[in-house]
Amino acid sequence: MNEQTQSVLDKYQGKYTPYTHLNDQYVSLTASESAEVLYDLLKSLKEEAGYDYLCDIAGVDYLTYPDAEDRYGVIYALVNTESGARLFVKAHANDPAPTLPSVYELWNGSNWMEREVYDMFGVTFQRHPDLRRILMPDEFVDYPLRKDYPLRGLGERHSMPSLTRAES
Amino acid sequence: MALKLDDNIFISQLDALASWVRKNSLWPMPFATACCGIELMSTASSRYDIARFGSEAMRFTPRQCDVMIVAGRVVMKMVPVMQRIWQQMSEPKWCISMGACASSGGVFDTYAVVQGIDRFIPVDVYVPGCPPRPEQLIRAVLDLQEKIQSTGTINAREFQKRTEFEGPKPLANLVDPADLIVTPGDYKSCTKISLN
Numbered sequence: 001m002n003e004q005t006q007s008v009l010d011k012y013q014g015k016y017t018p019y020t021h022l023n024d025q026y027v028s029l030t031a032s033e034s035a036e037v038l039y040d041l042l043k044s045l046k047e048e049a050g051y052d053y054l055c056d057i058a059g060v061d062y063l064t065y066p067d068a069e070d071r072y073g074v075i076y077a078l079v080n081t082e083s084g085a086r087l088f089v090k091a092h093a094n095d096p097a098p099t100l101p102s103v104y105e106l107w108n109g110s111n112w113m114e115r116e117v118y119d120m121f122g123v124t125f126q127r128h129p130d131l132r133r134i135l136m137p138d139e140f141v142d143y144p145l146r147k148d149y150p151l152r153g154l155g156e157r158h159s160m161p162s163l164t165r166a167e168s
Numbered sequence: 169m170a171l172k173l174d175d176n177i178f179i180s181q182l183d184a185l186a187s188w189v190r191k192n193s194l195w196p197m198p199f200a201t202a203c204c205g206i207e208l209m210s211t212a213s214s215r216y217d218i219a220r221f222g223s224e225a226m227r228f229t230p231r232q233c234d235v236m237i238v239a240g241r242v243v244m245k246m247v248p249v250m251q252r253i254w255q256q257m258s259e260p261k262w263c264i265s266m267g268a269c270a271s272s273g274g275v276f277d278t279y280a281v282v283q284g285i286d287r288f289i290p291v292d293v294y295v296p297g298c299p300p301r302p303e304q305l306i307r308a309v310l311d312l313q314e315k316i317q318s319t320g321t322i323n324a325r326e327f328q329k330r331t332e333f334e335g336p337k338p339l340a341n342l343v344d345p346a347d348l349i350v351t352p353g354d355y356k357s358c359t360k361i362s363l364n
Binding site (some may be wrong): 137140144149160161163164165166167 | 335
Protein backbone atom coordinates (compact mmCIF):
# COMPACT_ATOMS: atom_id res chain seq x y z
CA MET A 1 0.00 0.00 0.00
CA ASN A 2 1.56 3.28 -1.05
CA GLU A 3 1.67 6.54 0.87
CA GLN A 4 -1.23 8.22 -0.88
CA THR A 5 -3.51 5.29 -0.17
CA GLN A 6 -2.40 5.23 3.43
CA SER A 7 -2.97 8.95 3.85
CA VAL A 8 -6.46 8.63 2.36
CA LEU A 9 -7.27 5.76 4.67
CA ASP A 10 -5.89 7.70 7.64
CA LYS A 11 -8.51 10.36 7.03
CA TYR A 12 -11.14 7.73 7.77
CA GLN A 13 -9.33 6.26 10.75
CA GLY A 14 -11.65 4.29 12.96
CA LYS A 15 -14.37 4.09 10.33
CA TYR A 16 -13.11 0.91 8.74
CA THR A 17 -11.30 -2.36 9.46
CA PRO A 18 -8.30 -3.16 7.27
CA TYR A 19 -7.17 -6.71 6.67
CA THR A 20 -5.12 -8.72 4.21
CA HIS A 21 -6.12 -11.91 2.49
CA LEU A 22 -3.83 -13.74 0.03
CA ASN A 23 -1.79 -10.61 -0.74
CA ASP A 24 -4.95 -8.58 -1.38
CA GLN A 25 -5.65 -5.45 0.62
CA TYR A 26 -9.15 -5.22 2.03
CA VAL A 27 -10.99 -2.40 3.71
CA SER A 28 -14.12 -3.53 5.49
CA LEU A 29 -16.91 -1.21 6.65
CA THR A 30 -19.80 -2.25 8.85
CA ALA A 31 -23.34 -1.40 7.87
CA SER A 32 -23.44 1.82 9.87
CA GLU A 33 -19.99 2.87 8.66
CA SER A 34 -20.98 2.09 5.06
CA ALA A 35 -23.95 4.41 5.23
CA GLU A 36 -21.72 7.09 6.70
CA VAL A 37 -18.45 7.08 4.76
CA LEU A 38 -18.62 4.63 1.83
CA TYR A 39 -19.17 7.21 -0.88
CA ASP A 40 -16.64 9.68 0.52
CA LEU A 41 -14.06 6.94 0.99
CA LEU A 42 -14.41 5.70 -2.58
CA LYS A 43 -14.32 9.26 -3.87
CA SER A 44 -11.11 9.98 -1.97
CA LEU A 45 -9.57 6.74 -3.15
CA LYS A 46 -10.39 7.62 -6.72
CA GLU A 47 -9.35 11.25 -6.68
CA GLU A 48 -6.47 11.27 -4.22
CA ALA A 49 -5.02 7.76 -4.27
CA GLY A 50 -5.34 7.07 -7.98
CA TYR A 51 -7.77 4.14 -7.86
CA ASP A 52 -9.37 5.28 -11.08
CA TYR A 53 -10.82 2.00 -12.29
CA LEU A 54 -13.75 0.22 -10.69
CA CYS A 55 -13.07 -3.33 -11.75
CA ASP A 56 -16.08 -5.09 -10.29
CA ILE A 57 -18.91 -4.93 -7.80
CA ALA A 58 -19.89 -8.19 -6.15
CA GLY A 59 -22.69 -9.02 -3.77
CA VAL A 60 -22.62 -11.53 -0.93
CA ASP A 61 -25.36 -12.78 1.38
CA TYR A 62 -23.97 -13.68 4.80
CA LEU A 63 -27.18 -15.19 6.15
CA THR A 64 -26.30 -18.15 8.45
CA TYR A 65 -22.62 -17.38 7.91
CA PRO A 66 -20.61 -17.99 11.11
CA ASP A 67 -19.69 -14.83 13.00
CA ALA A 68 -21.20 -12.52 10.39
CA GLU A 69 -22.49 -9.26 11.83
CA ASP A 70 -24.21 -7.79 8.80
CA ARG A 71 -26.24 -9.68 6.26
CA TYR A 72 -25.35 -8.26 2.86
CA GLY A 73 -21.84 -7.54 1.67
CA VAL A 74 -21.06 -5.49 -1.41
CA ILE A 75 -17.44 -5.59 -2.53
CA TYR A 76 -15.92 -2.88 -4.69
CA ALA A 77 -12.77 -4.01 -6.50
CA LEU A 78 -10.65 -0.95 -7.23
CA VAL A 79 -7.60 -0.83 -9.49
CA ASN A 80 -4.94 1.82 -9.78
CA THR A 81 -4.15 1.79 -13.48
CA GLU A 82 -0.84 3.62 -12.89
CA SER A 83 0.69 1.19 -10.44
CA GLY A 84 -1.54 -1.84 -10.93
CA ALA A 85 -2.36 -1.88 -7.24
CA ARG A 86 -5.68 -3.30 -6.20
CA LEU A 87 -7.84 -2.48 -3.20
CA PHE A 88 -11.04 -4.18 -2.19
CA VAL A 89 -13.57 -2.11 -0.28
CA LYS A 90 -16.21 -4.21 1.41
CA ALA A 91 -19.41 -2.47 2.43
CA HIS A 92 -22.29 -4.00 4.33
CA ALA A 93 -26.04 -3.48 4.57
CA ASN A 94 -28.86 -5.02 6.52
CA ASP A 95 -32.52 -5.97 6.36
CA PRO A 96 -35.10 -4.55 6.00
CA ALA A 97 -34.37 -2.38 2.95
CA PRO A 98 -30.61 -2.82 2.53
CA THR A 99 -29.34 0.42 1.04
CA LEU A 100 -25.98 1.75 -0.10
CA PRO A 101 -24.98 4.90 -1.97
CA SER A 102 -24.54 4.53 -5.70
CA VAL A 103 -21.07 5.25 -7.07
CA TYR A 104 -22.43 5.99 -10.52
CA GLU A 105 -21.20 9.56 -10.30
CA LEU A 106 -17.64 8.37 -9.68
CA TRP A 107 -17.56 5.51 -12.18
CA ASN A 108 -20.30 5.44 -14.81
CA GLY A 109 -19.46 1.81 -15.41
CA SER A 110 -21.00 0.91 -12.09
CA ASN A 111 -24.43 1.38 -13.62
CA TRP A 112 -25.03 -2.21 -14.72
CA MET A 113 -22.95 -3.73 -11.92
CA GLU A 114 -25.15 -2.11 -9.31
CA ARG A 115 -28.22 -3.17 -11.22
CA GLU A 116 -27.01 -6.75 -11.09
CA VAL A 117 -26.42 -6.61 -7.34
CA TYR A 118 -29.88 -5.11 -6.97
CA ASP A 119 -31.38 -7.81 -9.16
CA MET A 120 -29.76 -10.72 -7.37
CA PHE A 121 -29.64 -9.49 -3.75
CA GLY A 122 -32.12 -6.65 -3.48
CA VAL A 123 -29.61 -4.10 -2.29
CA THR A 124 -30.91 -0.66 -3.27
CA PHE A 125 -28.41 1.91 -4.49
CA GLN A 126 -29.41 5.45 -3.70
CA ARG A 127 -29.12 8.02 -6.49
CA HIS A 128 -28.64 5.32 -9.12
CA PRO A 129 -30.00 6.78 -12.41
CA ASP A 130 -31.83 3.66 -13.59
CA LEU A 131 -32.14 1.05 -10.88
CA ARG A 132 -34.17 -1.85 -12.28
CA ARG A 133 -33.64 -5.53 -12.92
CA ILE A 134 -30.97 -6.42 -15.45
CA LEU A 135 -31.03 -10.22 -15.69
CA MET A 136 -34.35 -11.45 -14.35
CA PRO A 137 -37.64 -10.49 -16.03
CA ASP A 138 -39.43 -7.46 -14.67
CA GLU A 139 -42.27 -9.58 -13.26
CA PHE A 140 -39.89 -11.38 -10.93
CA VAL A 141 -40.72 -10.40 -7.37
CA ASP A 142 -37.87 -11.84 -5.30
CA TYR A 143 -34.08 -11.80 -5.30
CA PRO A 144 -32.81 -15.21 -6.34
CA LEU A 145 -29.28 -15.21 -4.95
CA ARG A 146 -30.39 -14.49 -1.41
CA LYS A 147 -29.70 -17.45 0.82
CA ASP A 148 -33.33 -17.77 1.88
CA TYR A 149 -34.50 -18.16 -1.69
CA PRO A 150 -35.56 -21.80 -2.06
CA LEU A 151 -33.30 -24.11 -3.99
CA ARG A 152 -36.13 -26.24 -5.26
CA GLY A 153 -39.87 -26.06 -5.61
CA LEU A 154 -42.32 -24.32 -7.84
CA GLY A 155 -40.68 -20.94 -7.68
CA GLU A 156 -41.46 -17.99 -9.84
CA ARG A 157 -40.07 -19.67 -12.93
CA HIS A 158 -43.41 -21.42 -13.49
CA SER A 159 -45.64 -18.40 -13.01
CA MET A 160 -46.34 -17.92 -16.70
CA PRO A 161 -49.46 -19.04 -18.57
CA SER A 162 -49.58 -22.33 -20.44
CA LEU A 163 -50.88 -22.91 -23.95
CA THR A 164 -53.01 -25.89 -24.85
CA ARG A 165 -52.87 -27.31 -28.35
CA ALA A 166 -56.40 -26.29 -29.24
CA GLU A 167 -55.84 -22.63 -28.45
CA SER A 168 -52.43 -22.19 -30.04
CA MET B 169 -71.11 -52.56 -59.57
CA ALA B 170 -67.46 -53.43 -59.43
CA LEU B 171 -65.16 -50.54 -60.09
CA LYS B 172 -62.53 -51.28 -62.65
CA LEU B 173 -59.33 -49.34 -61.99
CA ASP B 174 -55.97 -49.33 -63.62
CA ASP B 175 -53.03 -50.77 -61.69
CA ASN B 176 -51.56 -47.36 -60.90
CA ILE B 177 -54.69 -45.94 -59.29
CA PHE B 178 -55.35 -46.24 -55.57
CA ILE B 179 -58.33 -45.36 -53.46
CA SER B 180 -57.62 -43.60 -50.17
CA GLN B 181 -59.07 -41.10 -47.76
CA LEU B 182 -58.34 -37.45 -48.07
CA ASP B 183 -57.05 -37.35 -44.49
CA ALA B 184 -54.55 -40.10 -45.18
CA LEU B 185 -53.46 -38.47 -48.38
CA ALA B 186 -52.89 -35.12 -46.69
CA SER B 187 -50.99 -36.73 -43.84
CA TRP B 188 -48.85 -38.70 -46.28
CA VAL B 189 -47.95 -35.53 -48.10
CA ARG B 190 -47.26 -33.55 -44.95
CA LYS B 191 -45.22 -36.08 -43.06
CA ASN B 192 -42.57 -36.42 -45.72
CA SER B 193 -41.81 -32.74 -45.83
CA LEU B 194 -41.60 -31.52 -42.25
CA TRP B 195 -39.74 -28.25 -42.20
CA PRO B 196 -38.12 -27.76 -38.80
CA MET B 197 -37.97 -24.51 -36.91
CA PRO B 198 -34.71 -24.84 -34.94
CA PHE B 199 -35.35 -23.26 -31.54
CA ALA B 200 -31.84 -24.12 -30.42
CA THR B 201 -30.78 -22.51 -27.16
CA ALA B 202 -27.92 -24.74 -26.01
CA CYS B 203 -25.67 -27.68 -26.83
CA CYS B 204 -28.55 -29.76 -28.23
CA GLY B 205 -28.53 -27.25 -31.06
CA ILE B 206 -25.10 -28.53 -32.09
CA GLU B 207 -26.48 -32.06 -32.37
CA LEU B 208 -29.40 -30.64 -34.29
CA MET B 209 -26.97 -29.09 -36.74
CA SER B 210 -25.02 -32.28 -37.09
CA THR B 211 -28.29 -34.12 -37.77
CA ALA B 212 -28.58 -31.96 -40.84
CA SER B 213 -25.00 -32.69 -41.89
CA SER B 214 -24.07 -35.12 -44.62
CA ARG B 215 -23.09 -37.86 -42.19
CA TYR B 216 -26.56 -38.21 -40.65
CA ASP B 217 -28.54 -36.37 -43.31
CA ILE B 218 -32.02 -35.66 -42.09
CA ALA B 219 -32.80 -34.83 -45.72
CA ARG B 220 -33.39 -38.54 -46.25
CA PHE B 221 -36.61 -38.05 -44.31
CA GLY B 222 -37.63 -34.78 -45.85
CA SER B 223 -36.75 -32.52 -42.91
CA GLU B 224 -33.66 -30.79 -44.21
CA ALA B 225 -35.25 -27.43 -44.96
CA MET B 226 -34.63 -25.58 -41.70
CA ARG B 227 -36.18 -22.17 -41.76
CA PHE B 228 -35.40 -19.47 -39.25
CA THR B 229 -38.83 -17.94 -39.48
CA PRO B 230 -41.73 -19.70 -37.80
CA ARG B 231 -44.13 -18.83 -40.57
CA GLN B 232 -42.50 -21.27 -42.97
CA CYS B 233 -42.14 -24.20 -40.59
CA ASP B 234 -44.12 -27.28 -39.64
CA VAL B 235 -42.28 -28.62 -36.63
CA MET B 236 -40.59 -26.68 -33.86
CA ILE B 237 -37.58 -28.46 -32.41
CA VAL B 238 -36.83 -27.00 -28.99
CA ALA B 239 -33.21 -27.94 -28.40
CA GLY B 240 -31.72 -26.84 -25.11
CA ARG B 241 -32.68 -25.33 -21.81
CA VAL B 242 -35.31 -22.61 -21.76
CA VAL B 243 -35.18 -19.92 -19.12
CA MET B 244 -38.06 -17.91 -17.74
CA LYS B 245 -37.36 -14.94 -19.95
CA MET B 246 -37.33 -17.15 -23.04
CA VAL B 247 -40.75 -18.72 -22.43
CA PRO B 248 -42.79 -15.82 -23.85
CA VAL B 249 -40.50 -15.81 -26.89
CA MET B 250 -40.97 -19.54 -27.35
CA GLN B 251 -44.73 -19.25 -26.99
CA ARG B 252 -44.90 -16.43 -29.49
CA ILE B 253 -42.82 -18.34 -32.03
CA TRP B 254 -45.04 -21.35 -31.51
CA GLN B 255 -48.15 -19.27 -32.08
CA GLN B 256 -46.67 -17.69 -35.19
CA MET B 257 -46.27 -21.07 -36.86
CA SER B 258 -49.11 -21.87 -39.21
CA GLU B 259 -51.24 -24.98 -38.90
CA PRO B 260 -50.64 -27.84 -39.03
CA LYS B 261 -47.68 -27.76 -36.68
CA TRP B 262 -45.94 -30.07 -34.27
CA CYS B 263 -43.36 -29.75 -31.54
CA ILE B 264 -40.36 -31.91 -30.70
CA SER B 265 -38.79 -31.42 -27.29
CA MET B 266 -35.16 -32.35 -27.82
CA GLY B 267 -32.95 -33.35 -24.91
CA ALA B 268 -33.21 -33.59 -21.16
CA CYS B 269 -33.26 -29.83 -20.54
CA ALA B 270 -36.14 -29.03 -22.86
CA SER B 271 -38.09 -32.04 -21.63
CA SER B 272 -37.52 -31.73 -17.89
CA GLY B 273 -35.03 -29.02 -17.07
CA GLY B 274 -32.20 -31.53 -16.94
CA VAL B 275 -29.54 -30.72 -14.40
CA PHE B 276 -30.51 -27.06 -14.41
CA ASP B 277 -32.90 -27.03 -11.46
CA THR B 278 -32.33 -23.34 -10.78
CA TYR B 279 -34.42 -20.27 -10.15
CA ALA B 280 -34.53 -19.28 -13.79
CA VAL B 281 -34.72 -22.48 -15.86
CA VAL B 282 -38.19 -23.91 -16.48
CA GLN B 283 -38.53 -27.59 -15.73
CA GLY B 284 -39.80 -28.77 -19.08
CA ILE B 285 -41.28 -26.82 -21.96
CA ASP B 286 -44.42 -28.98 -21.84
CA ARG B 287 -45.54 -26.84 -18.94
CA PHE B 288 -46.03 -23.99 -21.39
CA ILE B 289 -46.56 -25.36 -24.90
CA PRO B 290 -47.94 -28.68 -26.19
CA VAL B 291 -45.27 -31.22 -27.10
CA ASP B 292 -45.74 -34.11 -29.53
CA VAL B 293 -42.47 -36.03 -29.30
CA TYR B 294 -39.85 -36.05 -26.56
CA VAL B 295 -36.24 -36.99 -27.23
CA PRO B 296 -34.23 -38.13 -24.20
CA GLY B 297 -30.49 -37.65 -23.98
CA CYS B 298 -27.96 -35.07 -22.92
CA PRO B 299 -27.56 -34.23 -25.71
CA PRO B 300 -29.34 -36.83 -27.86
CA ARG B 301 -27.42 -38.36 -30.68
CA PRO B 302 -28.48 -37.39 -34.19
CA GLU B 303 -29.87 -40.89 -34.65
CA GLN B 304 -32.25 -40.26 -31.78
CA LEU B 305 -33.48 -37.05 -33.36
CA ILE B 306 -33.99 -38.86 -36.65
CA ARG B 307 -35.95 -41.48 -34.72
CA ALA B 308 -38.08 -38.69 -33.26
CA VAL B 309 -38.79 -37.34 -36.72
CA LEU B 310 -39.78 -40.82 -37.87
CA ASP B 311 -42.01 -41.22 -34.81
CA LEU B 312 -43.59 -37.88 -35.57
CA GLN B 313 -44.18 -39.00 -39.16
CA GLU B 314 -45.90 -42.08 -37.83
CA LYS B 315 -48.01 -39.97 -35.51
CA ILE B 316 -49.00 -37.67 -38.33
CA GLN B 317 -49.93 -40.60 -40.56
CA SER B 318 -52.02 -42.26 -37.89
CA THR B 319 -53.79 -39.22 -36.43
CA GLY B 320 -53.56 -36.50 -39.08
CA THR B 321 -56.58 -34.96 -40.75
CA ILE B 322 -56.73 -32.66 -43.74
CA ASN B 323 -58.25 -29.74 -41.84
CA ALA B 324 -56.32 -30.29 -38.59
CA ARG B 325 -59.37 -31.50 -36.67
CA GLU B 326 -57.23 -33.63 -34.38
CA PHE B 327 -55.72 -30.56 -32.76
CA GLN B 328 -59.11 -29.17 -31.80
CA LYS B 329 -59.65 -32.12 -29.48
CA ARG B 330 -56.55 -31.33 -27.47
CA THR B 331 -58.16 -28.78 -25.19
CA GLU B 332 -56.68 -30.18 -21.99
CA PHE B 333 -53.32 -29.08 -20.66
CA GLU B 334 -50.92 -31.90 -21.51
CA GLY B 335 -47.94 -31.08 -19.37
CA PRO B 336 -47.14 -32.36 -15.90
CA LYS B 337 -49.01 -31.18 -12.86
CA PRO B 338 -47.62 -28.09 -11.18
CA LEU B 339 -44.58 -28.95 -9.13
CA ALA B 340 -46.15 -27.52 -5.98
CA ASN B 341 -48.67 -30.35 -5.87
CA LEU B 342 -45.98 -32.97 -6.07
CA VAL B 343 -43.72 -32.00 -3.18
CA ASP B 344 -44.03 -32.72 0.50
CA PRO B 345 -44.84 -29.58 2.53
CA ALA B 346 -42.59 -30.89 5.28
CA ASP B 347 -39.55 -30.47 3.08
CA LEU B 348 -38.05 -27.18 4.23
CA ILE B 349 -36.17 -26.44 1.05
CA VAL B 350 -39.24 -26.87 -1.09
CA THR B 351 -41.89 -24.24 -0.83
CA PRO B 352 -45.41 -25.19 -1.87
CA GLY B 353 -48.20 -22.75 -2.49
CA ASP B 354 -48.61 -20.01 -4.97
CA TYR B 355 -45.54 -18.40 -6.44
CA LYS B 356 -46.06 -14.96 -5.01
CA SER B 357 -45.74 -16.08 -1.43
CA CYS B 358 -43.65 -19.21 -1.78
CA THR B 359 -40.29 -17.75 -2.52
CA LYS B 360 -39.36 -17.09 1.09
CA ILE B 361 -38.81 -19.65 3.81
CA SER B 362 -38.74 -18.77 7.45
CA LEU B 363 -35.55 -19.42 9.36
CA ASN B 364 -36.78 -19.09 12.92
